[in-house]
Amino acid sequence: MKPYSILNNVVFLVSKNISVDKSISIRAIKIKNKVVTKFSTLINAKKSNNMQECKEDMKKLQDFFENLPLICHDSIVKKGLLNINNEFLDSLELIAILFPELQEFNLKYLINKFMPNYKDKEHSTEDSHIEEIIEIVNYAISHFYYENGYTLSMNFIDLEHWNWYKHVSNVNMDDVKFFLDKDEFIALDNNKAQSPYPVFALKDYEKLFDRKDIWQRNGKSYTSRPKQREASTFVRQGLENGKITIMEAPTGLGKSMAYLLPVAIYTHLKQEKVIISTNTKGLQNQLVEKDIPNLLEALNLSGDVNYTLIKGKSNYLCFDRFQDIEYPKDMKTLLGYVYLKRLITEKGIGDIERISDDIKEKFNLKELLDKCCCDSELCDVDSCKYKEQCYYALNVENLKEAQLIVVNHALLLKWPYQSIAPLENIVVDEAHNLTKEAYDTFESNLISYEFQKLLKDIYDSTEKSGYLYYLSKRTKKETLPIREVEIGIENCSNQINNIKLAFENYIMTSKVSMEYNIKEHLNKDNPHIENIIKYLEYLKDDMSNLNIELDKAVSTLKNIANLEKDKRLKILVEKIETINKYIMLLEAVCVQSEEDYCFYFELDRNFQWWKISSIPLDVSGAFYEKVLNGVKSCLFLSATLSANNSYDNLKNTLGINIASSQNKEIVEVQPIKPIFKYKDKSAIYAIKDMDPNNVENFSKEMKEFVLELLHKVEGNIIMLFTSRKRLDAFKKEALEDINALGVRIIGGKKDIENLKSRDERCILLGSKGFFEGIDIPGDSMNTVVLDKVPNVNSKEPFYKSLIDKRSQECGEYWSAYAQINLPIVSIDLKQIYGRLIRTEYDYGSLFIMSKFDSTNSTVKKLENQLYGVPIIRRDRYEIFKDLSLRQIRWKQINLYKIMKEIKNLLQKSISEKKHANKIKSLKDAESFINKFMALEYNKRNLKYDVNILLEEKLKIYISGEEINLGKNRGNIEQYFKDIL
Numbered sequence: 001m002k003p004y005s006i007l008n009n010v011v012f013l014v015s016k017n018i019s020v021d022k023s024i025s026i027r028a029i030k031i032k033n034k035v036v037t038k039f040s041t042l043i044n045a046k047k048s049n050n051m052q053e054c055k056e057d058m059k060k061l062q063d064f065f066e067n068l069p070l071i072c073h074d075s076i077v078k079k080g081l082l083n084i085n086n087e088f089l090d091s092l093e094l095i096a097i098l099f100p101e102l103q104e105f106n107l108k109y110l111i112n113k114f115m116p117n118y119k120d121k122e123h124s125t126e127d128s129h130i131e132e133i134i135e136i137v138n139y140a141i142s143h144f145y146y147e148n149g150y151t152l153s154m155n156f157i158d159l160e161h162w163n164w165y166k167h168v169s170n171v172n173m174d175d176v177k178f179f180l181d182k183d184e185f186i187a188l189d190n191n192k193a194q195s196p197y198p199v200f201a202l203k204d205y206e207k208l209f210d211r212k213d214i215w216q217r218n219g220k221s222y223t224s225r226p227k228q229r230e231a232s233t234f235v236r237q238g239l240e241n242g243k244i245t246i247m248e249a250p251t252g253l254g255k256s257m258a259y260l261l262p263v264a265i266y267t268h269l270k271q272e273k274v275i276i277s278t279n280t281k282g283l284q285n286q287l288v289e290k291d292i293p294n295l296l297e298a299l300n301l302s303g304d305v306n307y308t309l310i311k312g313k314s315n316y317l318c319f320d321r322f323q324d325i326e327y328p329k330d331m332k333t334l335l336g337y338v339y340l341k342r343l344i345t346e347k348g349i350g351d352i353e354r355i356s357d358d359i360k361e362k363f364n365l366k367e368l369l370d371k372c373c374c375d376s377e378l379c380d381v382d383s384c385k386y387k388e389q390c391y392y393a394l395n396v397e398n399l400k401e402a403q404l405i406v407v408n409h410a411l412l413l414k415w416p417y418q419s420i421a422p423l424e425n426i427v428v429d430e431a432h433n434l435t436k437e438a439y440d441t442f443e444s445n446l447i448s449y450e451f452q453k454l455l456k457d458i459y460d461s462t463e464k465s466g467y468l469y470y471l472s473k474r475t476k477k478e479t480l481p482i483r484e485v486e487i488g489i490e491n492c493s494n495q496i497n498n499i500k501l502a503f504e505n506y507i508m509t510s511k512v513s514m515e516y517n518i519k520e521h522l523n524k525d526n527p528h529i530e531n532i533i534k535y536l537e538y539l540k541d542d543m544s545n546l547n548i549e550l551d552k553a554v555s556t557l558k559n560i561a562n563l564e565k566d567k568r569l570k571i572l573v574e575k576i577e578t579i580n581k582y583i584m585l586l587e588a589v590c591v592q593s594e595e596d597y598c599f600y601f602e603l604d605r606n607f608q609w610w611k612i613s614s615i616p617l618d619v620s621g622a623f624y625e626k627v628l629n630g631v632k633s634c635l636f637l638s639a640t641l642s643a644n645n646s647y648d649n650l651k652n653t654l655g656i657n658i659a660s661s662q663n664k665e666i667v668e669v670q671p672i673k674p675i676f677k678y679k680d681k682s683a684i685y686a687i688k689d690m691d692p693n694n695v696e697n698f699s700k701e702m703k704e705f706v707l708e709l710l711h712k713v714e715g716n717i718i719m720l721f722t723s724r725k726r727l728d729a730f731k732k733e734a735l736e737d738i739n740a741l742g743v744r745i746i747g748g749k750k751d752i753e754n755l756k757s758r759d760e761r762c763i764l765l766g767s768k769g770f771f772e773g774i775d776i777p778g779d780s781m782n783t784v785v786l787d788k789v790p791n792v793n794s795k796e797p798f799y800k801s802l803i804d805k806r807s808q809e810c811g812e813y814w815s816a817y818a819q820i821n822l823p824i825v826s827i828d829l830k831q832i833y834g835r836l837i838r839t840e841y842d843y844g845s846l847f848i849m850s851k852f853d854s855t856n857s858t859v860k861k862l863e864n865q866l867y868g869v870p871i872i873r874r875d876r877y878e879i880f881k882d883l884s885l886r887q888i889r890w891k892q893i894n895l896y897k898i899m900k901e902i903k904n905l906l907q908k909s910i911s912e913k914k915h916a917n918k919i920k921s922l923k924d925a926e927s928f929i930n931k932f933m934a935l936e937y938n939k940r941n942l943k944y945d946v947n948i949l950l951e952e953k954l955k956i957y958i959s960g961e962e963i964n965l966g967k968n969r970g971n972i973e974q975y976f977k978d979i980l
Helices: 048-065 074-080 091-098 107-114 126-147 165-169 173-180 202-210 227-241 255-270 281-298 321-324 333-344 357-362 366-372 391-401 407-412 432-442 448-458 468-471 482-510 527-558 565-593 619-626 650-651 656-661 695-713 723-739 749-756 797-810 813-834 857-864 876-915 920-937 965-979
Strands: 010-018 025-031 034-045 068-073 088-090 244-248 276-278 306-308 404-408 425-428 445-449 519-523 597-603 611-616 633-638 666-668 682-687 717-720 742-744 762-766 781-784 844-848 872-873 956-957 961-964
Touching: 010 126, 010 276, 010 366, 025 126, 034 048, 088 091, 091 126, 091 333, 091 357, 107 126, 126 173, 202 227, 202 255, 202 633, 227 255, 227 633, 227 666, 244 656, 255 276, 255 281, 255 404, 255 425, 255 633, 255 723, 276 281, 281 404, 306 391, 321 333, 321 366, 333 366, 357 366, 357 749, 404 407, 404 965, 407 425, 407 432, 407 619, 432 633, 432 650, 445 448, 445 565, 448 468, 448 482, 448 565, 468 482, 468 527, 468 565, 482 527, 482 597, 482 611, 519 797, 519 844, 527 565, 565 597, 597 797, 597 813, 597 876, 619 656, 650 656, 656 666, 682 876, 695 717, 695 723, 695 781, 717 872, 723 742, 723 762, 742 749, 749 762, 781 813, 797 813, 813 857, 844 876, 872 876, 876 920
Parallel strands: 010 068, 068 088, 244 633, 244 666, 276 404, 276 425, 306 404, 425 633, 682 844, 682 872, 717 762, 717 781, 742 762, 781 844
Antiparallel strands: 010 025, 025 034, 445 611, 519 597, 597 611, 956 961
């Protein structure tokens, strides 16, 4: 493809840091006076004997660049690689401003989004990356002008001092129109005539899974899954008969569709709402962007069933609050301001979660988002003058018409929309997360910095701000107890500091390590924290006095006619109510008369803030009253929900047993057997003689193990830690050696996508937050390393309280610990193992780097829940020997499976090639077959490696059974003989 650029007199640049030998690969395309020239080089400045050569290369590069601006995708990275003075233009920045509605900005996403017919997108190389940037910039600028009537939008004019402005504003409109007319970038025709929808009876419900004519429309492949139909039957029966159903449905069953099909049909036939609650944003987005619309289309219900996604208020941008933001002066913040302005005003989007983390960081959005997100205190949809433009108001309005409503667990537990969408029929997906969410929701806490902000929000004479400060300007100041309020705020602030000093004194006298934040019981009978309790009582008294004066001020203000509808008065009242809640918490903490509560404190290791909390040890009654009391039907569903083949922990914790006593029928579905052959394609290795409690030695041993592991396995690796201390120690110990192998260590949620890539190997280091939610199909990631079995920390205040409570009931500590620990560790371990096998072609190994003793009773129970996967307890040498053999076997299983699946298609393709005289010899046939197989492997997210898989003399020894793969050589030869 010949590069063509709307922009002139610029250089498009791609550079890559090759970490193995510290080289920089540079490729560039220069468009000068409409003439296109190319340049590429490889520079290695680390090798001293090449310094002269390096200088010569850099001079050639600078001569090629001249003084032209350099266009790169994410220029911050490029600036770090090249020490040159040319102006850098960031194409990622440009796309974000021109198309703020996009949720991703990587090259692959942009090519697929903007140019679905782009011919090189499936075979992208480093050379083609530059051309991709050119085409993306061409598309962005031309379509931006097209959308705005071939003029600049008013919001874009705000950026006249931005380095991109002169380039975008001075483009030739003939070039713009030329690009828009190019045939190769005409969007796919999505309006082709569809075949008529099949006629079927919706009342057949799950029988529809057997109707391939429904699911194979538009060329989609489909395989009926009996267990999916079985699960769907339970869902339907629960809906129709008003039952509470509990079901563990394994990965691969298609559980989302198993409940969506009966739910969609039921809500259509009965005209009842169904609320679907999930834990992760990823699943919420999958449901509303893919699963629900695809299902409704297949059932021909797109025009009959409405669906929506609703989140908590703070997840939305507020049009009203955005108007109050002061116009930014620095360019970085101004870019963020214009980005948000275009997003809200021109694109009509107000969902903060649609803004990518990269953009939040690039445009410094954190402060801006804090200023313009919906605030539960500020936001009054009914009285808002921007109601018609408000994204949040629109979503609330959608609740009235929607039959399917997708929410997250936290919102379900608070559910403020009972009058619009009552909790009648509920589906709780990812239900294993609901118990923790319930405890978090019903916890009360006071955090010092939040309280200090609250006080400033009420009245700050220094900054001349605060709701009471504003309202006092609307009346005679002498009629309000302003001085008394100021004294009350000052007293509260002093007590916050006194409590901090009391905590510091406790830490010093108790000699508690402050390497990390400290979290301990706040037991009023503990003499060591007597001083802390004393100052908490003082704070409670000062809060009470402050609220008396604030109540006086509010009473006066309410009698002023022109303040009747002032929203700041309403907010002030809510602030006072928040202080009342704090007073109640402090009373509970200081007296501790309530049974079955855990009182604890948390202290920042740098003494920047402190927190006190009260958590009920029994949330069953609260959950029942808030969620289950009025329901008609409810489904609890997850791939990991049972512990020891029982749902007792879920039932007891969430008050499901209370529902049973209220004559509600509870259906406990026996955990559905796994869909995938876990034991045939995975293994768990328990490493001997490693002690995770000795962090220093453990980190060194783990480093040596991982360095060897990198040579034994292919692809990327996930390393999960139950202790942040061990994670940090390992990273510090191993980072340099791992990087020296050309392997990159990553650790953020946004880095998860890197695990799907084979371009660069990486190791993801994650703590508990990464135990689930990582979905990497195929063999680009087939190894998970776990530092230690994730048992409950019995010293953590909340779990200690639960165990103590249970031990009082059963009379035996270790039995109580097991009752608390087993359900939690069981689900966590199954979730960790679940990162490995996501499709029928996946395979892999889980390494547990600490004692996983087969004689331990808990370990025995855990083994029984790990799907019969072989657990190998040997030394490192024997483990790696076993792993090498198993990996070959797993690959061979896939080879034979894929060969069987594609035989007819391959045979047909060979015949066509022969007929076209494109296969003239056995060598031609072998070449074609290898290319064909490689393509089929790629479709399944697998890497094709025929040389290892067809090793003639291969022998392996697994589980006591010798398998000579050489015997299958004849089968393979016969296979190809049949095809040829």
